Amino acid sequence: MTVLLVFGLFVVIATAHNITFLEVPRYGDPYRDANLNCHYINEKDDPDLHSVKWYRGNHEIFRYTPGQQPPTRTFNSTAGGVTRGSCNQHSCAISVVLPKAINTRISFTCEVSTEGPRFAVVKQTKNLTVAVVLKEDPIITGMPGSVQFGEEVPLNCTTSPAMPPANIVWYVDGKAERREPWMVNHTQVSHPDEFGLRTSWRSLRVRVNTPRGYMAVRCEATQPIWPPFVRSTNATLVVARSPHLSMFTASGINPAVSQVSVLVMTVTLHIFSKYSALSEI
Structure with a gap:
């Protein structure tokens, strides 16, 4: 992200790292920690990374500042805290405790800032719904x-x-x-x-x-x-086909018509057989 700030004859360029991907699961099991990950990159002329902050709603829950010791810091939250954090110059992953209330919707924000003097900031937000989703097809x-x-x-x-x-x-x-x-x-x-x-x-x-x-x-x-x-x-x-009617149904003939046809054929064959027997006497 690039912002041009003009003061008199001076032009100051404030740049921030770009967030390439924010990993927040759409659904989170209330009995398991949710794993979140923020990926970011710096361009050639960007200032150094200053900090990465995670927010739960409007409350900061985790901060990574590579220039400080220790570099990571967690913040207490009544809704559930951070149990693990692992960050570097290109990504910052944390695990958070979720509330037990089903269908609770939570927003998580990753905020990345670069060193001064302007401390340019870029952020992204995604939502998570607390639920135990179906693990298999019905x-x-x-x-x-x-x-x-x-x-x-x-x-x-x-x-x-x-x-x-x-x-x-x-x-x-x-x-x-x-x-x-x-x-x-x-x-x-x-x-x-x-x-x-x-x-x-x-x-x-x-x-x-x-x-x-x-x-x-x-x-x-x-x-x-x-x-x-x-x-x-x-x-x-x-759907199984009737073996006696298959030759008619295969031709698209109505089953009722085919039954009449079978009856006619049976009577005809009976009359023909009887006539043949009489002609031999």
Whole structure:
């Protein structure tokens, strides 16, 4: 960053290091420290690095000043302090304690400044939401090897433990399951485990009514946090063909018409066989 300051006939150029990347996880487990990292570079004519500061909201929680001894300093915070810090001329990493309140949103800022006389400053901010997100995609159970046209298939979708628990929605051939207006949410939630995490599950009875040879189903689990955390699983129901009607259905003939055709062919063959037997007498 370059700023031109004009005082009379003098031009003073104040430059700061550039922050190339700020690593702040989007979600943080309340039972684990969150690891943050700030990466920065200096241009050829930049002054030396003066300090790197970390802020939690508006409160400074950590400072790295390479020209001082000791070079690092932590600041007390009622919301949770810094447990570890490791910094150098190009990066500064810290680990912070997170609050236990789920869905708490915290902003972390990395501020980098260069030596005087102007002490130019550059900063970046990212947000972290406290939550135990789903570690795996949901699991679909009850999938048969194949199904028949008109058959009703019971399926179930289950998530891994998380907090807050996920809401589950089923999709059949890309469309959300049909629900009555009074059906707010049929997702079932378990009791909390020893860590306070809950498992979600939801059942679906899907009727096979497609003329195609398959039906696509998808289970989508969404945790109600900001931004929402989503995991999903896809599966395919294979629709078996009737062996007696396959030659008609393959040609696109209506199954009802094909049944009449089979009946006509059967009667014709019976009459023909009877006539042939009479002609031999």
